[in-house]
Amino acid sequence: MKTSETPAPATAGRSFRLLCSPEEMPCVEALLQAQGYRFEPEPFSPFCRRLLDEPRPLGASLAAFFGYIYIQDRSSMLPPLALDPAAGGSVLDICASPGSKTGFLAQLVGKNGFVLGNEPSRARLATLRANMHACNLLPVSTCTYEGQNLPLRPGSWEAIQLDPPCSGWGTVEKHPRVMELWQGEKVQPLVGLQRLLLRHAADLLAPGGKLVYSTCTTNVAENEEQVRFAEQELGLERLPLTPFPGFVWEELPGGEGTLRVDGQRSGAQGFYVALFRKPAGALQSVPEPLPVQPAAGPARRGGKNAAKREQPGQELPREALAGPCCDPALLPPGRVMLYGDQVRFLPEDAARLLPPDMVWQGALLGKFAGGRLHPAPRLRALLPRRPDAGTALVLDDPDELTALLSGQSRRTALEGREAALWWRDLPLGRVSLKPGRVVATFS
Missing domain, CATH: 2.30.130 (Archaeosine Trna-guanine Transglycosylase; Chain: A, domain 4)
Known part of the structure; x- marks a missing residue:
């Protein structure tokens, strides 16, 4: 086993991301400092900070309440950085909740990009949507399907993130019983599911596109052996990753070019990240038809009525949103749709990438009543860029x-x-x- 030493953090505090434009970063930091928080930059991304002093739980801070920071383990920040999607690009996140990596991907593609976050669990889907709404991430749309059965067109995505269910051995400091719960044969169903997800992700990936595979486990069967499976069985090419500064890395046989975080010495979770590319001349498989019922709109109800669809949406002109607390000129390219009384934003790339019978949901802007938009209280993304004394x-x-x-x-x-x-x-x-x-x- 090789060990790569890079400067490890001086403290073992928590890390978080700033969810704002570069111009707003000093003001968000000032708000945190005004409440007594101290922090330092993480060396691997200008968006990331490491907490030094926490006078009260960081989640109770004003910056967290208003969605300007997102608390996240520093290892968990690496997969989106490894995928490195293009500004304005589109990314599929196959297992998305609670949205830590989904939200970071949305930051990286920017307001003109598109991220589809799929969460197979209905219960966890609500958490994903709540987090994306609080963070004002309009490029993110959501859906709920089994990841291995996502009804998307083969070869249609340039960038895919796959962080599948895993044994979680890298979280042993927070969950001491995890090694006991996931041992021996108990891990095999997870390994099988990961391979199903990898196979479908490879099929959805466009020739020349990139796929990042990550886990929060140190189990070789879920990491290095899955990389060999992706190369030998799926025909994906391994792209060597340059180690990010601020971590201590391990390298096991078969893991060359991938990143294995030494959690204890990095002050973080144990984590694994691998990056693949689909060869430009790769042949696409022809998938069997998926059992998807026709959908009339991008929202799905839960519970016993989960198969029911909302009524067809009505497109609203952007000027219908104008008001003292909403500047529709700040919306990215896309459509504004009315479903019942809910107004939602559908990114431009959604029409190109999502089949018409797929069930999904765009970002909530607010409610439409009395001929006008009542913006969601947390919708700051469309506030005028400067405060007006009268409003x-x-x-x-x-x-x-x-x-x-x-x-x-x-x-x-x-x-x-x-x-x-x-x-x-x-x-x-x-x-x-x-x-x-x-x-x-x-x-």
């Missing part, structure tokens, strides 16, 4: 924000039904106006 409440003290979120109203001279909420130069969301007062309505 915005701008606060400077984090304690004022905390008081507003705790249910306290605040006197205001603003008029109308709603206002944009800002902290200094950072847009946060939408608040309701009552006569002479402002009330936070975040859920």
Whole structure:
């Protein structure tokens, strides 16, 4: 076994990502610092930070509440960076919940890109959608299918992320019993599922496209042996990965060019990452027809009525969204659709990549009632780029924000039904106006 020494982190604190534009990063960091948090840059990505001082749980911070940071193990940040999708590109995430890697992929492709996050579990799908909504990631659409049966066109995706169910041996410090629960024959069903998922992912991948395979386990059968399977049985080409700074790496026989994180010495989870390319001249298999019922719209209901589809959507002109808390000119390319009273955004590439009978859901913008859009309270992505004195409440003290979120109203001279909420130069969301007062309505 080889070990590659690169500078390991000085502390074992938690890591997080900034979910904002480069121009907004100083303001998000200032909001964290105003609440007493201290952190340092991670060496492998300008989006990532490592926590040094946590006066209260980071998840309870204002930056987390308003979706400007995402708490994530530093090893888990590596697969999207290894895949390195092009700005404006499209990515399929086959096993997406809770959305850590899905959200990072959306950051990397940018507002003009498209990420389809598929989560086989209905219960976990709700978590995925809630996280993507809180983070204002309009490029992300979601669906729920068994990953090995995703009804997508063969050879249609330039970039695919596959982080399949695994034994989780790399998380032993957080889950001490994981090695006991997943041993011997108990692991074989996972290995079989991983191969089914790899086979289908390889079929969906376009010739010349890239596939990243990752796990949070240290089990060779789920890592290096799966790489050999992908090469020998599926015809994928291994692309050597350059080690990211800030980690200590191990290399086992058969893992050349892949990345195996030494979790203990890296201050992170044990993790494994491999990158593949589909040869440009690869032949496409002809899949058997999939049992997909016709769909009338991109939403699926849960429970006993899971097979029912929403009524066909109605496309809305962008100008119908205009208001004091919504600038439709900030929307990326795509369509705005009305399903019942819900307004959703469908990225432009969705029409090209998703079959018409597939069931999926675009990002929620808000509700349409009384001939106008009522933006979702957390929808900051479409707030005007600068606060307007007549339509915005701008606060400077984090304690004022905390008081507003705790249910306290605040006197205001603003008029109308709603206002944009800002902290200094950072847009946060939408608040309701009552006569002479402002009330936070975040859920």
